[in-house]
Amino acid sequence: MKVATQQFGELEVMDTQIIHFPNGIIGFEDCNDFVIINDEDFEPFRWLVSLDKKEIGFPILNPFLINEDFHKELPAVIAKKLKSDTIMDIFCVVTLKGEGGKVTVNLKGPIAIDYLSKEGKQIILTSEELSVSHPLS
Numbered sequence: 001m002k003v004a005t006q007q008f009g010e011l012e013v014m015d016t017q018i019i020h021f022p023n024g025i026i027g028f029e030d031c032n033d034f035v036i037i038n039d040e041d042f043e044p045f046r047w048l049v050s051l052d053k054k055e056i057g058f059p060i061l062n063p064f065l066i067n068e069d070f071h072k073e074l075p076a077v078i079a080k081k082l083k084s085d086t087i088m089d090i091f092c093v094v095t096l097k098g099e100g101g102k103v104t105v106n107l108k109g110p111i112a113i114d115y116l117s118k119e120g121k122q123i124i125l126t127s128e129e130l131s132v133s134h135p136l137s
Contacts, residue, residue, distance in 0.1 A: 006055045007047060008037060018051065019113055021120045025093075026109060031056055034120065036113070045094060048111065060091035061105055066134065070107075073127050078112055087115040094136070104133035 003013050017035045024031050030052065037047040037057075044065055050056035063070040071079045074090070081088050091113065093106045107130040113120045 003035075003051050004054045005049050005057060007049065007057045008039075011035075011037075011049075013051070016118075019118055019120045021122070023121065025058075025111070025122050026124075028053075028056060036060075046091070048091065048093075059094040060111065061094050061136075063090060063092045063105070063107055063110055066092075066105060066107070066136070073107075073125050073130060074110075075123065078123065081114070089113045089115070095133070097133070103136040104131075105136055106132045107134045108132045 001013055001015075002010055004010050013035050019034050019036065021032050021034060023029060028050070031050040033051040034048050035051060037049055039047065042059070045059045045061055048058045048060045070090070071082060074082070078088075078090070082090065089112075091111045093109070093111065095104050095106070096102070097104060107125075109122050109124050109132065111120055111122050
């Protein structure tokens with residue numbers, strides 16, 4: 001199917017690429033279907049793009065690039081899945097803030113994506129060590 005996106009224009013998306021978020025993402029609960037876009041120009045960043053609202057798209061980043069021990073912060077069931085044969089990824093949303101261009105990443109609310117079930121979920125971690133705006137720059 002063809003979908004219109006603000007960031008990438010019109011894209012051809014296969015049903016197998018669609019990740020369903022039953023509860024949406026915090027602040028965007030009405031957006032349930034997304035695709036992950038890899039853009040070589042922005043690596044290691046990727047894009048989580050809504051199929052429900054073309055103007056919604058989030059730059060995302062693998063948190064293990066920031067903290068190699070990030071799995072210790074995750075609920076045991078997710079950490080176990082990441083280490084098993086299950087095809088799963090964890091990403092964190094990246095934000096560009098203000099005129100100074102401060103780039104931050106939300107380590108407190110990572111997004112887990114299970115490629116086998118094609119479902120995604122935002123997880124809220126309880127650790128006081130994690131920030132919703134961890135500086136990248």
